[in-house]
Each structure stands twice: as C-alpha cells, then as structure tokens.
Amino acid sequence: MNAVQLPVLSPPLKGFLRWAYTLSITSAHEETIPWYYSNFIQLSCKKTFLEDGRQFYIDFFRGKPNELNFNNPFLLTCSVNYTILEHLALDTWPQFFADQIRSGYYCVVFLDEAKLPPAAAYQQEPFPHHLFLYGFDWDKRVFDASMFDHTGVYRNLQIPFTEFQDAVHSMRNLLKEGFTADHHTYFYKYEPHSPYPFDRIVALDQLHDYLNGETHLNRINYNPDEEQAFGIDVYDYLQMYYDAVESNDPRLGERNDVRHLHVLWEHKKMMSERIGYLVDEGMIPYDEQLVNGYQDITTRAMKLRDQYIRHEIRKDNEIFTKVRLRLEQFRKEEPVLLQRLISFLED
Numbered sequence: 001m002n003a004v005q006l007p008v009l010s011p012p013l014k015g016f017l018r019w020a021y022t023l024s025i026t027s028a029h030e031e032t033i034p035w036y037y038s039n040f041i042q043l044s045c046k047k048t049f050l051e052d053g054r055q056f057y058i059d060f061f062r063g064k065p066n067e068l069n070f071n072n073p074f075l076l077t078c079s080v081n082y083t084i085l086e087h088l089a090l091d092t093w094p095q096f097f098a099d100q101i102r103s104g105y106y107c108v109v110f111l112d113e114a115k116l117p118p119a120a121a122y123q124q125e126p127f128p129h130h131l132f133l134y135g136f137d138w139d140k141r142v143f144d145a146s147m148f149d150h151t152g153v154y155r156n157l158q159i160p161f162t163e164f165q166d167a168v169h170s171m172r173n174l175l176k177e178g179f180t181a182d183h184h185t186y187f188y189k190y191e192p193h194s195p196y197p198f199d200r201i202v203a204l205d206q207l208h209d210y211l212n213g214e215t216h217l218n219r220i221n222y223n224p225d226e227e228q229a230f231g232i233d234v235y236d237y238l239q240m241y242y243d244a245v246e247s248n249d250p251r252l253g254e255r256n257d258v259r260h261l262h263v264l265w266e267h268k269k270m271m272s273e274r275i276g277y278l279v280d281e282g283m284i285p286y287d288e289q290l291v292n293g294y295q296d297i298t299t300r301a302m303k304l305r306d307q308y309i310r311h312e313i314r315k316d317n318e319i320f321t322k323v324r325l326r327l328e329q330f331r332k333e334e335p336v337l338l339q340r341l342i343s344f345l346e347d
Contacts, residue, residue, distance in 0.1 A: 004102050005135030005144055013040065013270065014154040015263035016059055017147075018067040021132045023148060025106055025190055026074045035073065037274045038199040041206035041269055042215060045234045048227045049241065055254040057242045058234060059264050064219035067128070068108065073196070076189040080103075080168070081182045082175055090169055094161040097143070098136045100187055107133040108186040112170035113147075114255045118157055120150040128171065128180045131159070140339040150257075174254055198283060200345050204330055207342050239324060247319040261308050261323075265301040268330075274300045275341065284344035300326055 011023040026032040043059035062071060070077045088096060097107050106172040113119040113129040121127035137143030142158040149155055175182055209215050210231035215224055229237050244252045272294040278284045303324045
C-alpha cells in the first residue's frame with residue numbers, strides 16, 4: 001500500500017490539540033458518543049498568572065494526566081521519547097512512521113513547528129509542538145496531517161517528508177541544547193471499548209464539582225493543583241485576565257485573548273449539545289427553559305468571541321465592557337440552568 005489514510009472526523013472541540021487530536025479519532029466511531037457526552041463538563045483555568053507572569057489558560061478538565069497520556073478509553077496508547085528514537089537515522093523516520101500508520105496507529109509526533117511552513121511559528125523562534133499524522137502517500141512523499149495553521153485554524157493538510165525531517169532534526173538539537181523537555185511522541189490505535197452507556201453518576205459528579213468550583217477527579221493519585229480554579233470560579237479569573245488586558249498590566253505574560261473566549265464558547269456549545277442528546281435519548285424530558293437557556297448562552301458566547309476577533313483587527317475598547325457584561329450574565333444564569341439539569345438527571 002503506497003497510500004494509507006486512517007479515518008478521522010473534524011473534532012467537536014478544537015481549543016487545544018489534546019482534544020482535537022484524540023477526538024478526531026474517536027468521533028469517527030458512533031459507539032464513543034455516550035462516553036463523549038458523559039464527559040467534558042468541567043472547566044479549569046490558571047489562578048496565579050499575574051503573580052508568576054506565566055500564560056493564562058482556560059480549558060476543559062478531565063483530570064490528570066491530560067488526554068495525550070493514556071486518558072481515552074477507546075485509544076490503545078504507546079509513547080516514546082527521543083532517547084528511544086535516538087538511534088533511528090533521520091532519513092528512516094518517514095518509513096518508520098508510515099509503517100506505524102499502515103499498522104493502524106495514528107502518530108502524534110513531538111517536533112519543532114518553526115520548521116513547518118503552514119505553522120504560525122514558521123521561520124520564527126523554535127516552537128516545540130505535537131503534529132498529528134493520520135496518513136501518508138509514499139509516491140508523493142507526504143504525510144496527511146492535522147494542525148493549527150498560521151491563521152490559528154485547525155485543519156488537515158499535507159506535510160512533505162523533507163519538512164517533517166527538518167522539524168524532527170531541529171527538535172533533536174533543541175533537546176540536546178536543553179531548550180525544552182521531551183514531551184514524547186504518541187501512537188494511538190482505535191480499539192472498540194466494552195459498551196459505554198451514558199454515565200449519569202460521572203456526569204452528575206462533574207456538574208456538582210462545576211457548581212462548587214472544585215474537582216474530585218483522580219484524587220486517589222493527584223491532589224488538586226492550588227494554582228487552578230475550577231467550574232463556576234473560572235469566570236472570576238477570566239474577568240481578571242481581561243481586566244489586565246484592558247489596563248495593559250505589565251505582569252501579564254504571553255497572551256492568547258481570543259482562544260480563551262473560543263474555549264468558553266466551545267464549553268457552552270458542548271453543554272447545549274449534551275442537553276439535546278439527553279432529550280433525544282429520552283434520558284431527560286424536553287424542558288424549554290433548559291434547552292433555550294443554554295442555546296442562548298451559547299449564541300452570546302459565540303458572538304462575544306467573534307466581536308473580540310474583530311476588536312483585534314480594528315481596536316474597539318468597548319469590547320471590554322461587553323466581555324464584563326457577558327461574563328457576569330453567564331455566571332448568574334448558568335447555575336440556575338445546571339441545577340435544573342441536575343434535578344432532571346437525579347429524578
């Protein structure tokens with residue numbers, strides 16, 4: 001087989017590659033849908049971004065380790081570091097990864113994106129990152145890959161073997177120089193799981209955690225990170241972040257203003273879709289207040305993200321008033337809707 005493409009779908013969550021990569025695999029299989037809607041309820045964010053000057057983030061939270069590290073029940077996962085791959089000659093890397101794909105393994109390769117022309121970091125400072133490979137064409141000497149391109153859009157594209165090798169070679173040098181730690185290369189094979197019906201207990205636990213601003217996930221192995229806020233408390237730190245942006249606070253580290261609002265929108269969209277799924281499956285009754293309430297929050301969250309994108313193109317400082325208003329509204333309205341959802345799930 002000179003060309004192989006493993007099945008992928010456009011992932012439902014694209015805010016961070018850990019979700020985009022793994023969900024692009026599992027979303028291609030209908031049996032994973034109940035698991036998907038049982039999860040992705042909790043949010044977390046960084047609390048101490050002004051004190052330590054490190055980048056603020058907001059993201060879905062499914063405990064530790066993160067989704068690249070053996071955290072998806074439908075993916076058989078292997079990981080290797082550059083120490084193990086060190087004796088693999090650079091000109092044999094395309095063959096090695098093509099062989100893994102031919103064997104049914106999706107590959108998530110740790111490399112330097114600054115050497116990949118589609119990347120935002122191309123020909124700039126080194127940018128250690130993971131690249132998702134799901135196919136190859138040996139005759140054209142290209143990999144089928146997914147990544148965030150120079151516009152910040154997640155898409156499928158082709159990476160020539162030569163560019164792939166340049167990015168790997170650069171990553172080898174960066175590791176030797178101590179520029180970054182080795183974040184490993186991963187191999188995923190889709191394996192049908194034993195039946196996974198929608199799990200009310202899992203969903204309810206996450207809903208209660210969200211409302212209480214806490215987490216109980218994986219506490220048998222990990223204490224909650226004191227630098228993280230959870231659930232409803234995320235709104236306070238999100239507002240703190242945009243206050244710092246508005247005032248040009250010098251303590252603010254690397255910024256990614258739109259991504260935070262994009263993740264917030266993805267969360268509301270996911271909650272609204274989950275409610276629709278539960279109604280369609282007959283697990284909760286149709287409730288106009290709940291359904292319309294979350295659809296309305298989702299619409300306003302998407303509009304806010306889009307307004308911020310326009311603000312970054314043509315400055316409009318009124319955006320910060322809009323951000324403050326929307327975050328206050330969501331913080332007030334969401335608990336009422338979630339309590340309603342909890343009551344239906346507990347009924």
